[in-house]
Amino acid sequence: MNRYIIHIAYLCLTFFLLASCNKQEDAMPQDEGMVTLSISAAMISRSGDSDETGDENRTYDELMHTLRIIIFDEKGDKEDDRLIDFIKEEKRGLFETPKPEYFIVKANETKTIYLLANCEDILKDKEISITNLDAIELKTEDEWFSGQPQNENFLLPATAKYTISVGKESKDLGTLYLAHAANKISFEFTNKSGQEITISEWRLTPIAQNSYLIPHITDENENTPEAERWYNKAQYKNADLSGDDEGVTNYDIPTDADQKEFKQTCEVTIDANASEPATLYSLDAPFYLHESKAKFDPTTGQQQYTVSCVINDRVYSAVLPNLPSLFRGTYIKIKATIKSLDEGEEDHDPFGIIINWQPGDEVEGVLEPAEEN
The missing domain is CATH 2.60.40 (Immunoglobulin-like)
Structure with missing residues (x-):
């Protein structure tokens, strides 16, 4: 879908x-005032056929080989920064995560969540903050896109940014979607x-x-995963x-x-x-x-x-x-x-x-x- x-x-x-089970499923917040978020991730597919799977319609470069999920609290402090390496699991690139990831975070506040696939070389030696992530640019002069030759190790970066309200209860955020940072x-x-x-x-x-590496969507309502507005509009769905x-x-x-x-x-x-x-x-x-x-x-x-x-x-x-x-x-x-x-x-x-x-x-x-x- x-x-x-x-x-x-x-x-x-x-x-x-004219001229299957994950050990993280048992992870529950131990401290008062903490809740568990579960997150799955998937790439927006290139296919226009609902019967086709994403993996069948992607080149090797376009699949997720690494995925970093970063969660900031409402003050902008980093709560979690997790790297998932699918290469080490010998999966050699995935369309979607095989199981949810679980995060223990503070309750009753708004979170900013980044999903960054195939971005490890880009993030190398960079200080991780909301301001710094939002400011990262991919430039033609650095051989990004627009006719520039991609080396044999090139993997197409895909990213997303969501703003999510978290209450006093643990929450399953379902699938959060990433879009490739190019056309x-x-x-x-x-x-x-x-x-x-x-x-x-x-x-x-x-x-x-x-x-930009990160999508700069100016309508804040688009970042709400509950309604999947960003995802629906990014693929012209409905x-x-x-x-x-x-x-x-x-x-x-x-x-x-x-x-x-x-x-x-x-x-x-x-x-x-x-x-x-x-x-x-x-x-x-x-x-x-x-x-x-x-x-x-x-x-x-x-x-x-x-x-x-x-x-x-x-x-x-x-x-x-x-x-x-x-x-x-x-x-x-x-x-x-x-x-x-x-x-x-x-x-x-x-x-x-x-x-x-x-x-x-x-x-x-x-x-x-x-x-x-």
């Missing part, structure tokens, strides 16, 4: 070239033009150059994309994020009789980008993102009209069918159909030739 946002953009293009993009092209085509570059704008509930849109990115057009060169040639799609970046070779936040389009009231492709040395662009944000954990899957590349003027433009993974109405958008800057 764990879901991950998957935003599928089908661009149907017609080009006219993912893939392209798939099918050539039905009757002639050979070459895709030499793709672009997405705007994309940040820096992003969301009406035509209304106000359009995923997580209330979040901050670093002030030095330096958002700009992201460009990635490639060299994909598809012959005239290609029957199988030519894929630039498949699920087996993910391409990660920073969490970003575009300015709101006054006409739609949504963030606006533009995808462009250079095909046969010509740039074509389209706005992604039903992508309300690039909050972390978004998977943009673009499938493009090239129908024709005919010379001569026509009265209509190429077009794209953008379809979210969640069943709903199709949203059409124009894909227009664009001039180089």
